[in-house]
Amino acid sequence: MIIGRPSLNNFFELYKIGKETKELRVSAVEEFMDPDKFRFCITNRNGVFLIAEEENKIAGFIYSDAKDANEQFEHKYACLIYIAVVP
Secondary structure: OEEEOOOHHHHHHHHHHHHHOHHHOOOOOOOOOOHHHHHHHHHOOOEEEEEEEEOOEEEEEEEEEOOOOOOOOOOOOOEEEEEEEOO
16 A cells, blocks of 8 residues: 555545545535535645555545644644545
8 A cells, every 4th residue: 555645636536535435424415525625635735635545546535634733832733634445
């Protein structure tokens, strides 16, 4: 298994995984987050977005956001936003 950073070329495959993961449903009417917001997550400099690949296929992803990463705080905090694994 290879762990690495995605590129925007991976967007459609990653977004499909997010939409197909029922635990990531945003609400009863929305399957997953807005595509533009998800695209931002992939490139967000305050976040960490990693993918797992096995046999050249994406097996899952994880995304955390460090919005509180600010020099005025003694400790740095991050929030785990998404974790998804292909069955």
